Amino acid sequence: MEARQKQLYELWLSQRPEGGGAPARSAFDPVDAPKAMSTLIFAEVEPDDYFFRVVGTDMVEAWGRDYTGERLSDIMTGDYHAFIRSLFDQCVRTQACVFSHSRFQWDRGRTLDTRRLMLPFARDEDPGVVGFVLVSQVFDYSQSGPVQPIIAEVGEAVRTEIAREVLGAG
Template sequence: MTLDPRQQEIYDAWCREQAALGAVPPRAAFDPVAFPRALSTLVLVERIEDDALCFRLVGTDMVEAWGGDFTGQRLDEIMEGEYHGFIRGLFDECIARRGPIFSQSRFQWDKGRALDTRRLMLPFRRDAESEDIAFILVSQVFDHGKQGPPQPIVQAGKTFEIIELKREHLPESPRS
């Protein structure tokens, strides 16, 4: 696993909060503004009625990489097909585990163009009294290296391939 330093900072903070509480932290325990270096990589997703996922915060790196701001939209409104299934599966796994997960994958658009991405997903309860996971915080970083297109627009693409390079359940305690 190779977390980006911005992701590591958020992961360490989540682990400290989880260790102090002995439970998944409530959403109020995390203020995105407290992580200015990571803020542009963040996406905050809320579980709403019918178990739908709604994007509440979308960082500027995500807006740039995806070609638009999807704040206020539901996952099923911006993604479909295999890609929707893949991303929804990551969210569902994080919710079911009640713990952090890391996923590294490669997207391939057209022929021969690829873009690597790393996702850190952290669960949060709605509040201190609730046990349900109501929010998932995602920090997603992209490798805009030589292989990737300068401005991928994933939600508009109908044909692509996802190659998951790594998926890992992360420990729920701070690093030693």
């Protein structure tokens, strides 16, 4: 996990309710993680899709277009859409962070290494319902990621052990 993602993860952990679950949307202010802002995608959960409210400049550069104001289903199709959708769905369903490391390929015909950290946030008016997913996606233009994606869910029962493994926390 990249340093900016680690900072976001630790911020998310500090904002979580005492009993677990996702922190409220109002708990997060991107100003608290200024170095990560360019890596962010802020998506609102809709009944059958995800609406991209904010897309950071690193994402615009890598994707070749600003997808702010569009839905996930408008942006991608096929197997890649199914893969990304499954990550979003897992994050929402479990109210847990999801980290993935994979090979990213886009229209330009190149592949590169990418790491995604997905952080769930609850609706302020309904704290038991995840209404937003904050994604930090970073790219390493010097290498290609693994052929088979590596996905780690930071679940309640094993949160500490996985976090230590993924983040190198002590």
